[in-house]
Amino acid sequence: MPANRFNGFTNYGIGIGLRSPHYHHILTRKPVVDWFEIISENYMVDGGRPMHLLDQILEQYRVVQHGVSMYFGSAEKANREHLRRLKELVKRTKTPWVSDHLCWGSVDGRYTHDLLPMPYTFEAARKTAQKVREVRDFLEVPIAVENVSSYAEFHVSEMTEWEFLNEVVERADCGILLDVNNIYVSSQNHSFNPMTYVDSVPAERVAQIHIAGHSKYEKYILDTHDHAVIDPVWKLYDRAIQRVGHTATLLEWDDNIPTFKEVHNEALKANRFLAKGVLAHAV
């Protein structure tokens, strides 16, 4: 499913997250990169250096927007100011799709700035899907929801995480940003088989895939995006590509960020799996 209605019928390859330590390298060396993912909130400002840099990047590269605070799972309505600014940015970047997380994080207008896990209930799925639809209708661009890493599970949950994800995306008729690192992290924290998760995702809805590194502690794993991708995560990626086909893939590296070359080379390792995926889907 390289191009589908959830990623604006695009056929993007391997991208990396646009991060400030790399601005200078990108703008002076102009490396060949298929696309960059930006954190929308970093550019929802009125002007200045962030917008100037973004405009320079947009002159030469394809950009896709990824948000961190829409909180589809929060009970309250989407913040109007947030939506207005996000739509302005969508017009500026011409992003083929917008992604944000399947989580909650705000209550009564107070923001935690974290990606808090959802209770996997039918009621929560219904409300979350409704909000995804409202946001999509306002932005007039396809939406992909991303599965998050989690460290807690709720007694009230009525289904597994992947069943909940499927319930939401079917009800909202939206896409999925499948984060295979998040699947791995959650599988270790909650003791489930990550392959079952990957195998359960509706392949035709996958708009994009995230890969990343994480940190292992004594009793749990934290999604820190500060390391290279480990082999078990590549295996999940391999399986996802076998099922989904050649799909826009992005490496996230947000802390202890190494040189641009190192990050890009790590991302390009995805090529060997993408090639296999193309063959598998060609047969």
Next chain:
Amino acid sequence: MARAVMHPLTRSENMSGTAPNGERMKKYAARFIKPNDRLTSFERLEIYNKQYWFRLFSGMIEDFPGLQAVLGNRRFDELCKAYLQDCPSRSFTLRNLGRDLEGWLKKNPRWAGSRQAVAVDMVRLEWADIEAFDGKAEPPLKPEEVAGSAGANLRLRLQPYIQLLNLHYPVDTLVLKIKRLNEDTEFSSNAFRERRKRKQVQAIARLKPARIFLAVHRVDYFVYFRRLEENEYQLLAAMQQGKTLGQAVQQSLATKKNVAPPELAQVAGWFQNWAGLGWFCALKGNRSRG
């Protein structure tokens, strides 16, 4: 869960044993969070509670390094904790985390103790720095737009990103020093940098009050602090308030006790500098009708 996540950590940066509603946090967490074979409900909730505070603290440290230097680490941490409890984030972006800090600090002076005045000045400057960094810019005024216009009735608008400050301490010097120290990471170890920073803190403690007037502005997308004469500041502030040129000049250049009125050539020089820096916005039909 949100109340528990935002509940303050203990002094040793662990989750409190008491829940927001007064009951035992262990019992509170166990009511809605499942334990697993490695972590109790309390420990699982604690991961989110810690992440919340660590994330917000690092936002405050990033935005207010000058305030941290003025107060010292321990007092700064206590101030942030109290501020974030009273004014939790109400914005979708962490960029706005410190927007209520000045007002809050003025109402709660005990958190800065004897350094209240310098702390308030520092917060004002550091917030102005943030506003100037990504504030809106409009097309600059072109000379032909004002040619032949009735000067006194002209209403000149300053660029929205320009922040004008009158301060009681020369805190701009300290902020610039801290910025330089933070940029110096390639050439010095953390320990060396921290030692230098501590010295700067001691220096600020000895700072004597000195009234300064500042424009926080940008050139080529970089933020600069420009010291202003008092009259120069008054004139800019009046124009920022929407006064016509005539009103602004009358209001700001009126002779005050112990302040000599500026020479005409000096005022002309100011306008030349401001225009050169692109501080005036294009008129777009905003001339005053009189």
